[in-house]
Amino acid sequence: MYKIKLYNNIAPIGIQQFTADYEVGDDIENEDAILVRSANLHNIEYSDHLKCIARAGAGTNNIDIDACTQRGIVVFNTPGANSNAVKELVFAGMLLASRDIYGGISWAKTQQNNENLAKDMEKQKKKYAGTELNQKTLGVIGCGAIGVQVANLALRFGMKVRGYDPFMSIDAAWNLSRYVHHDSDIDDLFRNSDFITIHIPLNEKTKNTINKETIAQMKDGVKILNFARGGLVNNDDILEALNTGKVAKYVTDFPTPELVNHPNVIAIPHLGASTAESEENCAIKAAQETMHYLQYGNIRNSVNFPDCYMDFNAPFRICVIHHNVPKMISQITNSLSHDNANIENLMNKSRNEIAYTILDLDKEASPETIQKIEAIPGVVKARTYRRQPL
Numbered sequence: 001m002y003k004i005k006l007y008n009n010i011a012p013i014g015i016q017q018f019t020a021d022y023e024v025g026d027d028i029e030n031e032d033a034i035l036v037r038s039a040n041l042h043n044i045e046y047s048d049h050l051k052c053i054a055r056a057g058a059g060t061n062n063i064d065i066d067a068c069t070q071r072g073i074v075v076f077n078t079p080g081a082n083s084n085a086v087k088e089l090v091f092a093g094m095l096l097a098s099r100d101i102y103g104g105i106s107w108a109k110t111q112q113n114n115e116n117l118a119k120d121m122e123k124q125k126k127k128y129a130g131t132e133l134n135q136k137t138l139g140v141i142g143c144g145a146i147g148v149q150v151a152n153l154a155l156r157f158g159m160k161v162r163g164y165d166p167f168m169s170i171d172a173a174w175n176l177s178r179y180v181h182h183d184s185d186i187d188d189l190f191r192n193s194d195f196i197t198i199h200i201p202l203n204e205k206t207k208n209t210i211n212k213e214t215i216a217q218m219k220d221g222v223k224i225l226n227f228a229r230g231g232l233v234n235n236d237d238i239l240e241a242l243n244t245g246k247v248a249k250y251v252t253d254f255p256t257p258e259l260v261n262h263p264n265v266i267a268i269p270h271l272g273a274s275t276a277e278s279e280e281n282c283a284i285k286a287a288q289e290t291m292h293y294l295q296y297g298n299i300r301n302s303v304n305f306p307d308c309y310m311d312f313n314a315p316f317r318i319c320v321i322h323h324n325v326p327k328m329i330s331q332i333t334n335s336l337s338h339d340n341a342n343i344e345n346l347m348n349k350s351r352n353e354i355a356y357t358i359l360d361l362d363k364e365a366s367p368e369t370i371q372k373i374e375a376i377p378g379v380v381k382a383r384t385y386r387r388q389p390l
């Protein structure tokens with residue numbers, strides 16, 4: 001029986017993926033795996049049995065990735081599973097930043113006793129007039145799952161689009177329209193955009209990407225959208241720029257108390273991925289990644305381990321997490337001689353300092369063999385698997 005601990009509300013359809021071999025709940029102890037959305041897992045005590053954490057979503061800054069890697073805990077996310085939901089809200093944000101829809105609706109709500117409403121609203125409406133997206137320039141920082149979709153849709157709104165992403169994946173590049181202007185220097189994007197939208201992960205390098213200096217390069221009256229993470233934008237600097245009018249609007253999915261009452265901040269309470277479709281996509285993907293890892297040792301969509309997966313055709317399997325250093329494979333295979341097991345298939349992949357080896361065997365490795373493997377300097381963990389239907 002595998003034990004799955006839930007943090008946050010995970011869509012029921014995701015939990016339904018788990019078979020009778022799984023015990024799933026938010027009060028589980030000695031968990032083999034965690035399913036989480038945005039709950040902060042930094043500084044929590046993990047069970048000694050914990051093998052993986054699946055983030056039902058994209059951002060993993062709520063998890064201490066380095067600590068997990070050192071302990072041999074595989075962290076998954078669900079790339080692209082919520083990107084459509086975020087894309088749609090970005091466009092809602094752009095429209096709200098261009099036209100005072102919110103002000104107009106709020107005024108209309110106060111008119112329930114006005115018998116002259118039809119006439120009065122024609123007078124009132126000039127207060128809520130705005131501008132169009134058509135022909136404006138949108139700068140997209142980060143052309144991954146979300147950025148690409150935002151860029152492509154903006155073209156269909158008649159916008160001119162510029163994109164900046166020095167680490168863009170080949171998949172993302174295939175999906176990005178060729179009509180998106182490629183900025184290799186982020187300053188060109190800052191200087192030439194009427195709207196700037198940011199879609200990159202938050203980490204030590206990207207923190208405060210939007211700050212006093214970068215804002216200074218932007219057009220007067222620029223509108224900035226942040227549906228990625230609050231820490232990417234320096235709050236003090238953006239508030240100052242909103243006060244001077246340098247920045248006309250700041251649309252953020254990550255409001256903080258000092259931002260929420262500013263008249264030119266459009267604060268949304270982290271709703272980017274909050275659609276039934278996206279919550280279901282993320283939950284299903286996170287559950288499947290977890291099951292494939294726990295039952296087969298296969299790794300797909302990890303943020304700290306290499307992708308490493310093989311069809312499980314042999315009767316037995318060993319998976320070894322080890323440091324990415326010489327002579328590991330030979331030491332692991334030597335240890336198997338004890339059981340006289342034949343290796344039917346082998347895969348080894350590495351990512352930075354860590355590596356992962358899958359060995360498919362005709363015989364089950366004995367506990368002594370696993371102990372021997374785990375005693376090899378540089379080995380973090382070894383686990384055995386028996387072939388079973390998923």
Ligand SMILES: NC(=O)c1ccc[n+]([C@@H]2O[C@H](COP(=O)([O-])OP(=O)(O)OC[C@H]3O[C@@H](n4cnc5c(N)ncnc54)[C@H](O)[C@@H]3O)[C@@H](O)[C@H]2O)c1
Nearest residue numbers: 058059142143144145146165167168199200201228272273
């Ligand atoms: N508001 C929400 O509910 C919500 C939902 C999903 C994702 N997010 C946030 O949005 C971020 C992006 O999500 P995604 O699904 O597009 O992720 P993704 O991994 O598909 O794309 C991120 C892109 O950012 C690029 N990148 C990384 N560092 C960069 C830098 N310094 N400059 C420019 N580009 C850089 C990467 O190359 C990648 O292409 C996530 O990390 C998450 O924090 C928020």
Ligand SMILES: O=C(O)CC[C@@H](O)C(=O)O
Nearest residue numbers: 037038057058059273274
């Ligand atoms: O789970 C959510 O609601 C938000 C997820 C989002 O911030 C993400 O990074 O995928």
